[in-house]
Amino acid sequence: MTTETARLNDVNIEAVGALVGAIQQDSKKADTVWKAEVSWKGGFASEAQIREFAPIPSDEPSGLGGTDTAPNPVEQLLGALGNCLVVGYAANATVAGIELTDLRIEVEGDVDLTTFLGLGAGHAGYDSIRVKVHLKSDAGPAAIDELHSAVIASSPVGHTLLRPIPVDIELAAHPLAGEQ
Amino acid sequence: MTTETARLNDVNIEAVGALVGAIQQDSKKADTVWKAEVSWKGGFASEAQIREFAPIPSDEPSGLGGTDTAPNPVEQLLGALGNCLVVGYAANATVAGIELTDLRIEVEGDVDLTTFLGLGAGHAGYDSIRVKVHLKSDAGPAAIDELHSAVIASSPVGHTLLRPIPVDIELAAHPLAGEQ
Numbered sequence: 001m002t003t004e005t006a007r008l009n010d011v012n013i014e015a016v017g018a019l020v021g022a023i024q025q026d027s028k029k030a031d032t033v034w035k036a037e038v039s040w041k042g043g044f045a046s047e048a049q050i051r052e053f054a055p056i057p058s059d060e061p062s063g064l065g066g067t068d069t070a071p072n073p074v075e076q077l078l079g080a081l082g083n084c085l086v087v088g089y090a091a092n093a094t095v096a097g098i099e100l101t102d103l104r105i106e107v108e109g110d111v112d113l114t115t116f117l118g119l120g121a122g123h124a125g126y127d128s129i130r131v132k133v134h135l136k137s138d139a140g141p142a143a144i145d146e147l148h149s150a151v152i153a154s155s156p157v158g159h160t161l162l163r164p165i166p167v168d169i170e171l172a173a174h175p176l177a178g179e180q
Numbered sequence: 181m182t183t184e185t186a187r188l189n190d191v192n193i194e195a196v197g198a199l200v201g202a203i204q205q206d207s208k209k210a211d212t213v214w215k216a217e218v219s220w221k222g223g224f225a226s227e228a229q230i231r232e233f234a235p236i237p238s239d240e241p242s243g244l245g246g247t248d249t250a251p252n253p254v255e256q257l258l259g260a261l262g263n264c265l266v267v268g269y270a271a272n273a274t275v276a277g278i279e280l281t282d283l284r285i286e287v288e289g290d291v292d293l294t295t296f297l298g299l300g301a302g303h304a305g306y307d308s309i310r311v312k313v314h315l316k317s318d319a320g321p322a323a324i325d326e327l328h329s330a331v332i333a334s335s336p337v338g339h340t341l342l343r344p345i346p347v348d349i350e351l352a353a354h355p356l357a358g359e360q
Binding site: 009010011012013015016019020023024027030031032033034035036037038039040042043044046047048050051053056058060062063064065066067070071072073074075076077078079080081082083084085086087089090091092095100102103104105106107108109110111112113114115116117118119121123124125126127128129130131132133134135144148150151152153154155156157158159160161162163164165166167168169170171172173 | 189190191192193195196199200203204207210211212213214215216217218219220222223224226227228230231233236238240242243244245246247250251252253254255256257258259260261262263264265266267269270271272275280282283284285286287288289290291292293294295296297298299301303304305306307308309310311312313314315324328330331332333334335336337338339340341342343344345346347348349350351352353
């Protein structure tokens with residue numbers, strides 16, 4: 001249908017196509033497991049190790065008791081959402097033959113600290129998250145609207161936030177046993 | 181009640197106490213807004229800028245069409261959860277007078293790529309997330325169980341995942357207008 005090359009938007013759409021083909025042959029290939037390992041560095045500082053990459057540092061602002069050396073976890077969550085939406089726009093634009101010339105995404109959200117600080121029971125997380133997408137393209141408005149809808153319908157981090165996800169948090173073993 | 185100093189677990193619990201006092205005087209001080217700004221770098225690569233910190237790089241593995249230079253967004257989400265839980269354990273342990281000697285958190289989750297890849301409508305996000313907390317402390321099992329419960333009851337990122345959050349994603353302006 002389209003005439004884009006593998007270089008449209010610098011996206012390797014052929015690799016995506018190969019994965020799609022593999023999943024069409026064997027639906028189990030769609031099942032993926034992702035991991036992070038987080039190490040405490042004292043105070044409210046920590047690092048998230050993901051595969052072989054440089055760890056993602058974390059801290060809290062000084063007003064929240066941290067040493068303010070890195071983005072805090074709720075900020076990292078917003079970054080993950082924006083980074084995920086970028087992949088969605090780049091992938092879906094490329095499939096549709098739309099060239100993006102610029103893409104910048106602003107993400108913000110509101111947290112009421114009452115529950116986190118132990119001042120009351122309730123919801124400790126984001127009450128709402130707002131995303132503003134700035135994109136540049138010569139594609140027409142109908143194509144851009146279709147692109148936007150496709151991204152919202154398929155965003156892994158977006159859907160993880162929009163829907164309740166079972167999160168099972170357990171202590172690995174009795175800490176008195178010197179569990180490492 | 182307890183005799184810990186401000187240095188227990190290297191946590192500046194006095195700063196947290198000052199914030200708690202300020203919120204008890206004026207509940208509006210519990211309302212916080214957090215932000216990230218994400219810039220596309222071509223292909224599936226991007227960076228999340230948070231305040232003045234070094235940006236958090238993002239990419240996808242080559243099998244998913246990326247250039248595999250950084251953790252991908254769904255991995256970043258798991259890192260944010262683990263980093264958030266660290267703050268929860270460190271803060272609540274310190275308030276309870278519990279010394280933590282080590283803390284390491286493994287996070288993993290399952291994503292079915294079917295929806296992300298456009299092979300079907302449905303849930304594109306995590307189906308489930310599992311967290312294993314390895315902590316070392318001389319505190320007794322009852323105190324550790326209480327600590328664990330307090331963390332789960334008050335985790336901002338944990339609650340954001342466990343509950344459906346309104347996420348409003350909009351295009352900033354018509355892209356044909358050359359919106360920057």
